[in-house]
Amino acid sequence: MAEKRHGPGVITLLVYLIGAASLAGGLSGWLHATGAMEWARTLDAPNWAPSFALMNIIGLFIPIFIIIALWIAQRSGRDGMRLLCTLLIALLLAGMAMQICVFFGSRDPALGFLAAMAMWVYALFATGIVGRASSPAGVLLWVPFGWLTLLLVLGFELMRLNAPGTFAGGL
Secondary structure, X not given: OOOOOOOOOHXXXXXXXXXXXXXXXXXXXXXXXXXXXXXXXXXXXXXXOOOXXXXXXXXXXXXXXXXXXXXXXXXXXXXXXXXXXXXXXXXXXXXXXXXXXXXXHHOOHHHHHHHHHHHHHHHHHHHHHHHHHOHHHHHHHHHHHHHHHHHHHHHHHHHHHHOOXXXXXXX
């Protein structure tokens, strides 16, 4: 008897990737159309910080890792964990988009840092749970987690350098 196939197929993966590319491209377009990128260029940044243009390009590719992890988790995760992993990964993608909206929409480095911290904590939690259910999906989520780690450190430095009235102003 043929083995029952679990989870979405390759066509679904392509649809997921097109959706993620649309989300990333839409956010990038919003950043440029609203003047948020010009605002970001006016911020004092640490010497080690990559340019916002490079970060924008890298940010376009990070969702690919999340989407492939989603697809793998839906195909290979333990039966009871598939739905949980799907929700955790989808919330990770949505949260990363929301983090961009908070930082650039509010144009407040302190609020952006708090959003980055919240996403970092969530990503750590989600990556751990997904990794227990599906090792390959968990490994793929370490790339976005590393990206969020860089954004957290950069967010702290941007807050420290540009928002002296915040809790990091004296550091």
